Amino acid sequence: xRQDMSQTPEPRTxxxxxxxxxxxxxxVVGHTLDxxxxxxxxxxxxxxxxxxxxxxxxxxxxxxxQVARLPFNLGVGxxxxxxxxxxxxxxxxxxxxxxADGQHDAAFxxxxxxxxxxxxxxxxxxxxxxxxxxxxxxLRRLTSRLLSALLSRLCGTVxxxxxxxxxxxxxxxxxxxxxxxxxxxLGDTVEALALAAHHDLxxxxxxxxxxxxxxxxxxxxxxxxxxxxxxxxxxxxxxx
Amino acid sequence: MYWSGSFIRVQLTVTTLAVAIxxxxxxxxxxxxxxxxxxxxxxxxxxxxxxxxLAAFPRVLDGVALSLGVRAGTSLVLFLAVAFLLLLAMHxxxxxxxxxxxxxTLGEEVAxxxxxxxxxxxxxxxxxxxxxxx
Numbered sequence: 001x002r003q004d005m006s007q008t009p010e011p012r013t014x015x016x017x018x019x020x021x022x023x024x025x026x027x028v029v030g031h032t033l034d035x036x037x038x039x040x041x042x043x044x045x046x047x048x049x050x051x052x053x054x055x056x057x058x059x060x061x062x063x064x065x066q067v068a069r070l071p072f073n074l075g076v077g078x079x080x081x082x083x084x085x086x087x088x089x090x091x092x093x094x095x096x097x098x099x100a101d102g103q104h105d106a107a108f109x110x111x112x113x114x115x116x117x118x119x120x121x122x123x124x125x126x127x128x129x130x131x132x133x134x135x136x137x138x139l140r141r142l143t144s145r146l147l148s149a150l151l152s153r154l155c156g157t158v159x160x161x162x163x164x165x166x167x168x169x170x171x172x173x174x175x176x177x178x179x180x181x182x183x184x185x186l187g188d189t190v191e192a193l194a195l196a197a198h199h200d201l202x203x204x205x206x207x208x209x210x211x212x213x214x215x216x217x218x219x220x221x222x223x224x225x226x227x228x229x230x231x232x233x234x235x236x237x238x239x240x
Numbered sequence: 241m242y243w244s245g246s247f248i249r250v251q252l253t254v255t256t257l258a259v260a261i262x263x264x265x266x267x268x269x270x271x272x273x274x275x276x277x278x279x280x281x282x283x284x285x286x287x288x289x290x291x292x293x294l295a296a297f298p299r300v301l302d303g304v305a306l307s308l309g310v311r312a313g314t315s316l317v318l319f320l321a322v323a324f325l326l327l328l329a330m331h332x333x334x335x336x337x338x339x340x341x342x343x344x345t346l347g348e349e350v351a352x353x354x355x356x357x358x359x360x361x362x363x364x365x366x367x368x369x370x371x372x373x374x
Contacts, residue, residue, distance in 0.1 A: 048351070066359070068351040074344055082348040089352070183344055 014093040016043040016113070019083030021076055022100035023050040026059050032102045033063035039106040040096075046086050047100070048079040056100075076165070077188040081181035084169070088178045096168045104166040108208040112168035121173040121201035122193070124159060125166030125208040143225045150232045151190060155197040159205055163189045163228060166208060173201050186227050194235045253296065260295035264288035287324075 018036050022029050029047065036045055047060035051073035060067045068082055080097060087095040094116050098104040108125055115123040151162035165188070169177065176199050182191040196203055267288045271281045294301065294317060301313030310316045 046355075066355060068355040070351045071347050074347060078344055078348070082351055085348060086352060086355070 013042070014113075014117075015091070016040065016094045016096065017083075017087050017090070017092040018043050018045045018109075019080065019087070019095055019097040020045060020047045020060075020065070020100050021050055021079035021083065021097070022047050022052065022056050022060065023073065023076075023079070024052045024054050024056060025100040026052070026054040026056045028102050029056055029100045030059045030063045032098070032100055032106075033060060033065050035102070035106045036098070036109075037064070040109050043096070043109075044092075046083055048082050050074055050076070050079040075183055075185065075188075077181055077183040077192075080188055080192075081177065081183070084174045084178040084181060087174045088171075092174070093171050094168060095174050097165060099165050103211050105209060105211060108166070108206070109168070111206050111208075112166075115204055115206055116168055116170050119202065120204045121170040122196045122203045123168040124161065124164050124193070124203070124205040125168075125210075126159065126161035126164055126205040127208065127210050140222065140225060143229050147190070147225075147229055147232050150235075151193055154194055154232075154235065155203045157203050157205070159193070159203070161205070162193055162232075164210075165189060166210070167192075170201075176201070184231075186224060187231065190228055190232050191235065194232075253298070256295035256298065260288075260291045264292055 018040060020029070020032065020036070025032075033045060033047070036043070045065040047057070047065045047067045049057040049060065049067055049069040051070050057067045057069050068086060070079065070082065074082075083097060084095060094113060096109055096112060098106070098109075104125060112123045112125055148160050148162055152159045173196060176195070177192065180195070182188060182195065184191065193203065267281075267284045270276050271285065276284065298314050298317065301316050303313075305311065305313045305316040308316065310319070
């Protein structure tokens with residue numbers, strides 16, 4: 001079932017796939033895909049429709065993306081692993097994952113790719129630390145600091161935004177993530193980074209500006225922050 | 241309090257026996273209908289075989305219980321039952337995790353195959369969309 005790409009004229013250019021996990025994002029996915037196309041015209045786009053009950057898959061196909069439709073909702077981690085499996089099976093060099101809701105600015109994809117070209121395996125698009133309009137409660141700031149500190153320690157590099165879902169990965173990282181990407185609740189970011197560190201992948205962050213989500217609830221409730229922190233702590237303590 | 245000790249003992253034996261018989265009967269029905277995978281069926285049949293005589297003669301374990309420092313055989317049975325159920329629950333969680341994992345992999349597989357199928361049924365469109373072409 002492999003795509004025969006042996007005829008590709010320029011062997012120097014890297015084949016890139018943009019992985020967009022989407023769950024009930026019919027109103028925004030089209031716009032997000034247009035933006036990706038505009039900034040990454042040479043990349044292929046795979047939308048992983050995570051068992052949406054609306055027209056997300058149809059909208060994505062209309063916008064010209066490949067759509068892999070999961071028969072039931074697996075959660076972000078499951079959708080992402082499917083993306084990496086696709087990337088490996090179709091023999092892509094790089095994969096970039098972005099959220100379907102448009103909070104990740106496709107304009108920054110280039111700077112993530114540059115780091116992959118420099119030999120890094122996992123490049124995290126990280127929100128500027130302490131930048132402008134993010135209002136945080138004191139507790140939230142404390143947990144988020146703790147989280148970054150733990151993850152930075154674990155990964156051996158400064159990570160100010162370890163829960164960022166804006167990541168570019170090398171072929172090697174794709175292969176590892178295609179095999180076991182954590183499907184647990186909220187495990188797709190923090191745990192994936194720990195997994196990358198465990199496999200001695202080279203991790204680095206690149207500063208990006210993120211937009212407010214155009215739909216849906218903000219992803220950082222205190223309960224979620226608690227889960228993330230507990231997860232990071234247990235990872236740090238139970239390090240294999 | 242108003243009844244003699246031996247009468248209460250007989251009553252207790254009847255109760256435990258009745259429960260044990262219902263248990264073993266349900267196990268046998270499930271096994272006969274092929275509703276249990278063999279590995280679970282074996283476990284439950286063994287459990288039933290152990291439970292039946294214990295229900296009828298709860299005192300047979302008294303000797304064993306005493307040697308383990310437990311005063312009465314019935315206490316020992318209760319303790320063992322709790323331990324057994326805990327282990328069983330753990331085992332089932334483990335099986336469930338494995339199953340969820342397999343389901344997940346299957347789901348991914350189905351999605352990949354469907355994507356591939358759609359690609360092949362619309363080869364012209366795909367060629368235009370797939371090959372990077374400035």
